[in-house]
Amino acid sequence: KNEVEQSPQNLTAQEGxxxxxxxxxxxxxxxxxxxxQHPGGGIVSLFMLSSGKKxxxxxxxxxxxxxxxxxxxxxxxxxxxxxVYICAVRLGNQFYFGTGTSLTVIP
Amino acid sequence: NxxxxxxxxxRILKIGQSMTLQCTQDMNHNYMYWYRQDPGMGLKLIYYSVxxxxxDKGEVPNGYNVSRSTTEDFPLRLxxxxxxxxxxxxxxxxxxxxxxxxxxxxxxxxL
Numbered sequence: 001k002n003e004v005e006q007s008p009q010n011l012t013a014q015e016g017x018x019x020x021x022x023x024x025x026x027x028x029x030x031x032x033x034x035x036x037q038h039p040g041g042g043i044v045s046l047f048m049l050s051s052g053k054k055x056x057x058x059x060x061x062x063x064x065x066x067x068x069x070x071x072x073x074x075x076x077x078x079x080x081x082x083x084v085y086i087c088a089v090r091l092g093n094q095f096y097f098g099t100g101t102s103l104t105v106i107p
Numbered sequence: 108n109x110x111x112x113x114x115x116x117x118r119i120l121k122i123g124q125s126m127t128l129q130c131t132q133d134m135n136h137n138y139m140y141w142y143r144q145d146p147g148m149g150l151k152l153i154y155y156s157v158x159x160x161x162x163d164k165g166e167v168p169n170g171y172n173v174s175r176s177t178t179e180d181f182p183l184r185l186x187x188x189x190x191x192x193x194x195x196x197x198x199x200x201x202x203x204x205x206x207x208x209x210x211x212x213x214x215x216x217x218l
């Protein structure tokens with residue numbers, strides 16, 4: 001069984017702050033994903049990583065395969081970034097998910 | 108493109124009843140998934156399919172069944188509903204670039 005651990009569970013930040021969310025996993029994986037779940041419940045895919053680093057707007061995701069660790073960074077945070085951020089790993093055709101990090105950005 | 112659609116959005120079942128959660132995607136994706144999300148827990152994989160006619164169990168398949176007769180549709184069947192099946196159910200499809208597309212979810216309560 002693969003375990004996916006995220007930290008922190010909850011995070012409150014002031015608008016404009018730099019935010020980091022961490023994800024660690026216990027076995028070799030095919031790929032790692034970061035997802036965003038909106039307050040209304042909808043889930044969207046942000047990044048898929050198998051190595052290195054990806055950037056999309058103010059979001060940056062990195063992965064260290066040797067250390068089995070990934071981070072999601074948000075620069076210049078904004079209240080619209082408030083959501084639950086979920087880390088997921090793919091082993092073969094199956095996905096395993098962390099419990100999510102609930103982010104609240106205060107104006 | 109409607110993406111991934113799910114019906115119904117909400118449903119209340121009595122213990123022992125059965126129902127089918129519908130999932131349809133119009134992106135011609137081979138891979139499709141059913142997940143459940145319980146409060147404070149991560150999404151858990153129930154069943155998945157790699158193409159029409161091919162399905163396989165995930166982490167938590169007990170009490171559920173699936174079929175995949177077409178590329179577009181991947182219904183999830185609950186037989187003999189139990190309170191432990193109260194959850195939010197998400198259907199998703201996956202494209203060639205490994206991106207998942209999620210449906211809006213079905214909130215199911217079993218009383």
